[in-house]
Amino acid sequence: MQKTVVVDHLCRVEGHGGINVAIENVKIAKVEMDIFEGARFLEASVVGRLYHEVPPILSRICAICSAVHTVASLMAVEDAFDAEPSTQTQLLRELLVQGGNIESHALHLFCLAFPDFLECSSAFALTKDYPQEVKIGLGLEKLGNTIQETVGGWAVHPVNVVLGGFGTVPSKTTLLRLKEQLTKALEGAIAAVGTVARLRIPDFCQSPTLYAALGSSSEEYSLFGDKVVFSNGESRKVSSYKEICSETVVPHSHAKHSHFKGLPFMVGALARVMLNGHKLDSEAKKAKEKLGLGRFTENILLNNSAQAIEIVYSIKRCIQIIDQLLKRRIRNEKLVEIRPKAGQGTPAVEAPRGTLYRSYAFDNEGRITKADVITPTAQNLANLEKNFRALLNCLVDEQQETLQAKLEMVARAYDPCISCSVH
Amino acid sequence: MSKPKIGMFGMTGCAGEQIIIPNCEDELMDILKVLDIRSFRTATSKNDEKCDLDLAFVEGAVVQPEEDVFLKGIRKRSRLLIALGTCAVWGGVAAMKNEVSRQRLKDIVCGSPGRIFKSISAQPLYSFVKVDFSISGCPIEKEQFLQAASSLVHGDIPVLPKYAVCTECKINENTCLLVEKGELCLGPITLAGCNARCLGYGIACSGCRGPVKEANIASEVEILKEKGFTLGDINNQLRTFAEPAETIQTHLAKRRR
Numbered sequence: 001m002q003k004t005v006v007v008d009h010l011c012r013v014e015g016h017g018g019i020n021v022a023i024e025n026v027k028i029a030k031v032e033m034d035i036f037e038g039a040r041f042l043e044a045s046v047v048g049r050l051y052h053e054v055p056p057i058l059s060r061i062c063a064i065c066s067a068v069h070t071v072a073s074l075m076a077v078e079d080a081f082d083a084e085p086s087t088q089t090q091l092l093r094e095l096l097v098q099g100g101n102i103e104s105h106a107l108h109l110f111c112l113a114f115p116d117f118l119e120c121s122s123a124f125a126l127t128k129d130y131p132q133e134v135k136i137g138l139g140l141e142k143l144g145n146t147i148q149e150t151v152g153g154w155a156v157h158p159v160n161v162v163l164g165g166f167g168t169v170p171s172k173t174t175l176l177r178l179k180e181q182l183t184k185a186l187e188g189a190i191a192a193v194g195t196v197a198r199l200r201i202p203d204f205c206q207s208p209t210l211y212a213a214l215g216s217s218s219e220e221y222s223l224f225g226d227k228v229v230f231s232n233g234e235s236r237k238v239s240s241y242k243e244i245c246s247e248t249v250v251p252h253s254h255a256k257h258s259h260f261k262g263l264p265f266m267v268g269a270l271a272r273v274m275l276n277g278h279k280l281d282s283e284a285k286k287a288k289e290k291l292g293l294g295r296f297t298e299n300i301l302l303n304n305s306a307q308a309i310e311i312v313y314s315i316k317r318c319i320q321i322i323d324q325l326l327k328r329r330i331r332n333e334k335l336v337e338i339r340p341k342a343g344q345g346t347p348a349v350e351a352p353r354g355t356l357y358r359s360y361a362f363d364n365e366g367r368i369t370k371a372d373v374i375t376p377t378a379q380n381l382a383n384l385e386k387n388f389r390a391l392l393n394c395l396v397d398e399q400q401e402t403l404q405a406k407l408e409m410v411a412r413a414y415d416p417c418i419s420c421s422v423h
Numbered sequence: 424m425s426k427p428k429i430g431m432f433g434m435t436g437c438a439g440e441q442i443i444i445p446n447c448e449d450e451l452m453d454i455l456k457v458l459d460i461r462s463f464r465t466a467t468s469k470n471d472e473k474c475d476l477d478l479a480f481v482e483g484a485v486v487q488p489e490e491d492v493f494l495k496g497i498r499k500r501s502r503l504l505i506a507l508g509t510c511a512v513w514g515g516v517a518a519m520k521n522e523v524s525r526q527r528l529k530d531i532v533c534g535s536p537g538r539i540f541k542s543i544s545a546q547p548l549y550s551f552v553k554v555d556f557s558i559s560g561c562p563i564e565k566e567q568f569l570q571a572a573s574s575l576v577h578g579d580i581p582v583l584p585k586y587a588v589c590t591e592c593k594i595n596e597n598t599c600l601l602v603e604k605g606e607l608c609l610g611p612i613t614l615a616g617c618n619a620r621c622l623g624y625g626i627a628c629s630g631c632r633g634p635v636k637e638a639n640i641a642s643e644v645e646i647l648k649e650k651g652f653t654l655g656d657i658n659n660q661l662r663t664f665a666e667p668a669e670t671i672q673t674h675l676a677k678r679r680r
Contacts, residue, residue: 011468014438038435038486039542040517044531049659056629057663060516063439063562111445111466122467123445124455142448153624155446156439156562157631160624167624249536256533408468419437 001025005404010411012112012122014064015418019407020252021388026396031388033381033411035253037422043371051077051340051366052163058373062420063156064107067100067148068223068351070158076358077163079345081366083338088328089165095321096151096161097223097349098314103144103155104352105269105307105314108415109192110137113304116409117199133195136188140311143185147318150178164336172330179322182315186283189312193287196308201301205410207390209298209383210263211271212244214350221272221279221313223350229275230260231296238348241357245374255421257382258374264382267354268414269306270297277309284313300387301413307352340366351376353415377421380414426459427477427576432497433465434483434490435517435545439562440508441465441482446565457576476501478575484510484517484545491543491551498552503575506548507568509561513633513665516561517545521666547667556581559614561631561664567616584615587635588628592619600627605650607660612638612670633665640674 007019016037022030042061046054055073059066071093078085085093110133111123120126127134145155150170152158160167170178210232214225228244229235236244245258258265265271273280273293280288288294291305346359354376361370387410395403433441444466447454462470479501485491498504509515520528525542548554558571558581571581584591589610592599597619601608609630610622621628634640640661647657661671 009464011464011470012466014465016433036489038483038490038517039529039532039540040435040486040545041520041525041528041532041542042516044523044528045516045520047531050656053659053663057516057519060437060439060561063437063442066437066439107442107445115468121469122463124460124467125469127452127455138445138448138451141445145446145448153626154620156442159621159626162626167621167626249533254540419435 003400005400005407007404007408010408012115013412013416013418014062015416015421017416017418019388019411021392021403021407023392023396028389028392031385031392032252033384033388035255035381035418035421037254037418039254039422042423043373046368046371048367051081051338051362051368054360054368054371055163056157056159058371059157061373061375061423062417064104064417065100065351065353065420066157067096067152068349068356070152070161071097072347072349072356072358074161074163075347075349076345076360078338079347080343080360080362081338081340081345082343083164083336085164085336086333088169088325088330088333089336091321091325092151092166092169093161094224095318096148096158098318098321099144099147099151101144101223101314101352102311103141103148105311106137106140106144109196109304109307110134110141112415113412116412117201136192136195139188140185140192143181143315146181147178150174162335163338165333169330169332172326175322175325175330179319182319182322186312186315189315190283190287193290193308193312196305197290201299201305203299203301204394204406205301205387205391206298207387209300210260210265211274212260212265212267212355213272213275214238214348214355215275219279221276221284225348228348228355230265231274238357239346241346241348241359241374245357245379247374253381255378255381255418258379259382264386265379266300266383267376267379268303269310269352270300270303271354272350273306273309280309280313283316284309287312300410303413303415307415340364353377353417353420354379373423375417375420375423377414377417380416381421384411384414426457428461428474429458430462430476430479430497430501431460431465432462432479432481434481434494434511434548435486436483436508436510436515438465438482440480440511443563443565443568447569450569474500477503479504480507481505481548482507482511484514484547485551486517486542486545488541488543494548494551503555504548504552505575506554506557508563509559509631509633509664511548512557512559514545514547514667515664518666519662519664521545550667558583559633560616564617585636586615587611587638588613588615588617588619588622588632591615591617592622595619595623597622600625601646601650607647607652607657609643609660612640612643629663630660631664634668634670638670640670644674
């Protein structure tokens with residue numbers, strides 16, 4: 001008996017990919033997340049360019065997560081040249097990254113993932129039966145975009161955040177207005193948690209999962225950190241990123257696959273909540289309990305719930321950052337001087353979909369000699385295929401259409417960003 | 424009047440143009456009232472891949488043979504085809520190293536085990552099909568998209584600026600970063616429409632919207648050389664977003680001779 005599931009083009013995800021699965025005589029013969037997105041070879045394209053030209057070019061890897069791509073890029077250049085941005089700059093950059101987290105999670109949760117659980121084809125169709133939910137989702141997405149516009153100068157590919165500081169820092173009045181919007185939006189985010197809590201999230205996709213996320217000695221939940229922690233208790237410095245994501249080229253994907261010590265692993269909101277969730281407080285902690293993520297789970301469909309929790313967290317964190325900026329009397333600062341020299345910088349930041357690595361090497365003129373970018377979606381691909389296998393093992397007798405719907409649901413739960421994965 | 428049938432498609436890029444639709448948070452409900460969205464894979468799993476379309480919006484550059492076929496299929500079924508964003512209009516960042524072979528770039532990124540997947544030099548849509556209208560920008564400006572889409576839906580040709588970013592910057596009375604501060608600013612040769620966004624923040628124009636028609640590249644290059652930039656660095660910046668553009672190609676070819 002032979003059964004195949006072929007998804008030519010996976011819809012409601014960013015970018016171009018498909019799914020190919022074949023079962024022969026109750027045995028899984030093929031499981032492929034086919035990533036056929038065009039390769040732009042951006043890491044090779046920037047070689048030879050001057051250090052300050054690199055972040056705006058490599059921001060173009062992805063629109064949805066361009067804020068975190070830009071910030072990680074700036075950190076890599078500054079790290080290579082031993083330049084330390086001011087505390088104000090670091091706070092503003094974090095505000096930008098948190099804004100991106102809100103926007104990206106809201107877009108995925110409400111517009112791309114929700115239809116899976118409400119048996120509907122799109123957010124457009126949802127507007128009929130769930131207008132209130134769509135309105136809340138779009139409101140949160142808009143909030144994330146407003147933060148990015150206010151701090152970064154543009155909702156996509158921020159232009160105002162540069163090496164050593166900012167073109168123009170937002171004024172006190174602008175930040176106060178933003179704080180007002182954030183405070184108001186918190187209600188919407190909590191309502192969104194309520195909506196997610198009412199969804200029936202199936203548990204057919206359970207398999208032993210190794211989670212990975214940035215960790216730090218800080219008491220607070222954070223999207224920044226200097227080491228990577230794994231759910232099996234291991235940890236590595238970010239600078240060991242090549243060991244963490246030992247990358248291989250696979251024949252069915254334009255994006256590379258990653259393994260840690262031979263094992264696939266998962267990064268993203270669920271991994272962060274599993275590894276650092278004990279650091280969440282107040283409303284985000286309540287959201288975590290409400291959505292049943294107070295305990296360890298290996299149901300990756302709950303990544304959607306983890307994103308809802310993080311929207312609450314990011315809003316609260318943005319309010320905190322604005323308070324700190326106001327207390328410090330935010331003002332235009334001179335850019336920190338950058339003195340190019342031969343060197344290498346390797347930072348990582350938690351992007352909406354998981355840990356984003358950057359490693360740049362420069363010659364003594366400040367021209368980039370090597371750029372290495374490892375995106376979360378690329379890291380997740382091997383784990384996604386592992387989930388597909390586990391799912392097929394359990395549901396081998398199901399109808400083709402049911403299998404296809406479930407495979408798609410699992411792929412979408414990862415919130416894959418396929419442009420990022422190939423770049 | 425029946426609603427115009429719309430398709431939203433992506434070649435290779437960052438999805439920055441497609442994301443503009445959900446980013447029209449306040450206008451989205453109204454957009455849905457007047458448009459019949461038939462194909463938009465990023466947003467919906469119910470797509471009609473065969474019907475005739477009144478308007479096809481296409482983002483991204485063509486970097487693989489399959490996309491050439493896909494694009495020609497879209498052209499065949501669409502009354503109007505609109506190139507959306509700098510990648511679709513000019514090739515974008517994927518084209519900035521078009522002078523280097525794809526195999527060489529692939530070797531750098533994938534190493535020797537790189538799969539033998541086909542990759543072609545990144546090209547804008549007009550290299551393969553007739554493009555009826557172009558909206559450039561990296562990404563496009565949301566307001567321009569809404570304005571252009573609304574004109575097109577009503578059967579009008581959209582009116583977008585035909586002058587340079589430099590003009591917008593002057594109207595906004597910004598300090599000139601090129602003349603007064605000696606920065607590598609491409610404002611004088613770049614198509615307006617962003618209201619000199621970067622310059623408003625004190626950041627030089629990187630040319631992300633592609634060249635304005637009849638851009639005087641030679642004069643821009645002379646000014647930049649006087650300011651102390653090397654021809655290599657100037658050419659790099661010119662290549663970043665619109666390498667395949669004829670004005671830029673002409674300049675690069677002249678220098679090669």
